[in-house]
Amino acid sequence: MHFTATEGIEVVGRLTAESRYQGGPGVIHGGILTTAFDETQGMACMLLGTAVVTGHLQIDFARPIPLGSVLEFRARIDGMIRRKVYTSSEVRIVEGAAASDEIVATSRGLFLKIKPEHFTPMQEFVDGQPTGLPTFGDSTL
Numbered sequence: 001m002h003f004t005a006t007e008g009i010e011v012v013g014r015l016t017a018e019s020r021y022q023g024g025p026g027v028i029h030g031g032i033l034t035t036a037f038d039e040t041q042g043m044a045c046m047l048l049g050t051a052v053v054t055g056h057l058q059i060d061f062a063r064p065i066p067l068g069s070v071l072e073f074r075a076r077i078d079g080m081i082r083r084k085v086y087t088s089s090e091v092r093i094v095e096g097a098a099a100s101d102e103i104v105a106t107s108r109g110l111f112l113k114i115k116p117e118h119f120t121p122m123q124e125f126v127d128g129q130p131t132g133l134p135t136f137g138d139s140t141l
C-alpha cells in the first residue's frame with residue numbers, strides 16, 4: 001500500500017483488490033480488508049512518533065467489494081489515554097465499475113504504544129527461523 005499524511009492526524013491509503021485477494025467468488029477476502037485497515041490505522045498511529053501494536057480491531061463489512069476495485073482507506077486518531085490509541089477508518093471504492101462515494105466498510109481499532117524492547121523476545125524468530133531457545137516469562141519453547 002501507499003500512504004499519504006493529510007491535514008490533522010489522518011492517513012490515506014490505496015489498495016487495488018487484485019485477483020489473488022479473492023475471498024467469495026469475485027469479491028475481496030475479508031481478511032485482506034482487515035489487514036489493510038490494520039495497516040492504515042497503524043500508520044496513523046505512527047504519526048505520533050511512537051511504535052504501536054494492534055490490541056483490538058473491529059470491522060463492519062457493509063458492502064461486497066468486487067475484484068478490480070481501487071480502494072481508498074482513510075484513518076485517524078480519535079483519542080488517546082495512557083498507552084491506548086483509539087482509531088477509526090473507512091473505505092470507499094474510488095476506481096472501477098462499483099466506484100461511488102458510499103462507504104463500503106468501516107473499522108475501529110485500539111492500538112497500544114510499545115517500547116522497542118517489546119520485540120526483544122521475538123528476535124530469534126526474525127524471518128521465521130527460530131535460531132535458539134528464547135524464553136517467554138517462565139515458560140520455555
Ligand SMILES: CCCCCCCC/C=C\CCCCCCCC(=O)SCCNC(=O)CCNC(=O)[C@H](O)C(C)(C)COP(=O)(O)OP(=O)(O)OC[C@H]1O[C@@H](n2cnc3c(N)ncnc32)[C@H](O)[C@@H]1OP(=O)(O)O
Pocket residue numbers: 038039040041042043046051052053054055056082083084110112114
Ligand atoms: C508491527 C509493529 C511495528 C513496530 C515498529 C516498526 C516500524 C513500523 C512501520 C509502520 C507500521 C505500520 C502499521 C503496522 C500495523 C500492524 C500492527 C500489528 O498488526 S501488531 C500485531 C498484532 N498485535 C500484537 O501482536 C499484539 C499482541 N498483544 C500484546 O503484545 C499485548 O497484549 C499488548 C502490548 C497489546 C498489551 O499488553 P501490555 O501488557 O503491554 O499492556 P496491558 O497492561 O495489558 O494493557 C494496557 C491497556 O490497554 C488495555 N488493553 C490491552 N489489550 C486490550 C484489548 N485487546 N482490548 C481492550 N483493551 C486492551 C488494557 O485494559 C490497559 O488499559 P488501561 O490503561 O488499564 O485502561
